[in-house]
Amino acid sequence: MTDPLSHSEQTSELSINNNLEELAKRHGWSFEVISTLDIQIHYPSNTIEEDLLYVIQHWGELLQYTPQERSKFGREEEYYHLHCVTNYKIGQTFRCFIPRALVVNPTGLVITSDLEIIRQSLDGQKININLKARQIKDKFNDSKILSGTYVSLLSYWSHSLNFAHWLMDCLPKLALIESLDSNAKKNLKFIIPDGSPPYIVDSLKLLGIQENQTIQIQEESITVENLILCRAAENPGRPNKMHFLAIRNKLLTSVIDAESVRLSFRRIYVSRSQSSRKIVNEAEILQILTKYDFEVIHCEKMTLAEQIILFSEAEIVLGSHGAGMYNQIFCNSGTSIVEIYNKEYWYHSSRIISNFMEHKHWHIFGENISSDWETWVDPLKLEKVLSLVLHDRSSKN
Template sequence: MLKKTLKLIYFSLINLLSKLPISSEILGPPKSFYKETKDYYLFNLKENNKESQVNFISIYSQKSIHRKLPKTIKSGVHWKFEIECTHEYPETFVAVIPQGRVWGHNGTVITPDDKLLGDVSLEIGTDISEHSILKSWRLPNINYVDGTVAVLSAAGGEGYFHWMFDVLPRIHLLQQAEIPFSHIDKFLVNSLYLSFQKETLALLNIPEEKIIESRKFPHIKAKQLVIPSLPGETGNIPKWACDFLKTKILVNDSTEKVGKGKFIYISRDRAAFRKVINEDELIQFLNKFNFEVIFLEKISVVEQASVLSSASVVVAPHGAGLSNLVFCSPGTKIIELFSPNYVNGCYWVLSNNIQLDYYYLIGDGEEPEKFCDPHCMAEDILININALAELLKIAEVI
């Protein structure tokens, strides 16, 4: 009861602070939010009689697409694939905002009039109206950058998948907006302590001395912010992002490899969670058909790209290593393994974008009712070998 009372008092205080005529630079949370960056741009135009200092550069227009359903051993497909069969990608853009601020490790953008930009300040699984910054009584002290800062940080951007598909594609949008990198003083990313982060930024010609990390500078204000939009809703990777990564990272690509390439199995045995419980049995079975076991965390991004580009069949439990499917050649057969309580269609989306032949298998265990999502993302997977054999026959692998 006491805990509940204290919580009510805290949020009453936050609500009061948000209504005071004082900036969140000093005390309290931002005042509100714009759902979309374009709303702020148009508001600024109106307020300043069409002479706004804010610039909005449209890159790709809104687009609706239809996806090919995956294949499995059952007659129907999991409901998560059904509901994402048709998807609408939002407009992508680059916005330029003088005296803008960025808060937190997810790259939350705050306008000079003390409001969030909702579409570039996403927290995974949270509506913008429930953003954590709106519940903060005081933000960290500001670090001022007397120059131009490009915002690349994104929710989950410390991890490989979100780094590859939410952070790096924003660099492509900067290029499409024809903003010279020489005009950008700093690039803001979630972090820069992992080898894949350093490697990919080097490949994209962004010098390490121009990088600042959100984890070290959780609240910055810049003379000018350059803000590429997010590529889209996380997990719904657009085709242009795939093309960008493949072009920039994959060396000596050849589409002639399919049909005579390697059979590979990507292991998660060295991961902290979502392992295949009976992986020894699974590998013993796959060995009969000359599958090679790969541990992607041991090799560079360029090497991972090379391995996946040379594969004609890929079997793997759901995990970040499958981000490298982006480097596969069209027609490569993909067999993704899930637990019953965590099905995620992001690699099916990726496979559709680059014309891979996608299949999936749900492991043993009680399946939840349709439209129920337990989201047990750490749950380990138990694979029925007979079911996998059946799926490999359907895919004409064996």
């Protein structure tokens, strides 16, 4: 694994710690393993023949190159994630109590008072920091050390304030403190990204964390009296299923009575007409969706609680790849997810959620028509995949 600091930034005073468990033993800090290393298996997404042939064609071209050369390509290198059974190694998850810790904004990188950089706070990412050893020493000697015990909910992608990464990388960290004493949990404070949008504050409230328990870092870094470092995943976008589902279930039951029967009857189209990466021929697409009784929703106009209720009632969710589609975590098992990918801009992480939730994941590729990834969708392809989805659902009933 690559060191998180570039060579030019490493000094004799700063060191990189690769094994927090050993460091904790040496200092007498509390270190608790929550889950051991595991392998998570994810199954292929479904599509129509036209898009499968498109993938095979481009995949064949890629096989002519070395892995290093393939990594220079765009989305094509990830086709196998969609169309093969894939195994992801999920590293050990843990929580560790670290006294007098410095937390770097916005990534959540942690540095101890002995000037040791905790590599395991980086979620497997390489990163450079601008702070030098002298600056870090000054911050530990500063009288502005924040008193109390803090949990950092920052991640490598905190700067993007991305709903998907908040769900997949940040919130699962809260599952690691569930076993703490209830009185101890009441006194915790939580570090969240600067400029946090409403869904961050709302999700924490649904999980029992009030706004006065949170702090948004506006400085380059802060130093806290005590830090609970929660590592819920080894890499961004690769959540541990156990922690992910624990938080999902808690969010769901905070809004919906656990004893109520949630019927899956709604067909939802998640529109991006008021966001970036629009579908340019959406009016044409809506004519098709109307025939199949889809309702059009705009997630950005809804509260998180409203989205939870809506998606918990869905039998089919269709839309472009984007934040709104990640609300599928609130759907019941057996829901059909139909994702429209721009050939030049797509990620397969929602397929991971579909596997966690036992959803049936489908996809089709649209054509990229602009530098900001606006998409044109072939109406015939869309209608074809919808007929397959509906046939699949009827054959199971």
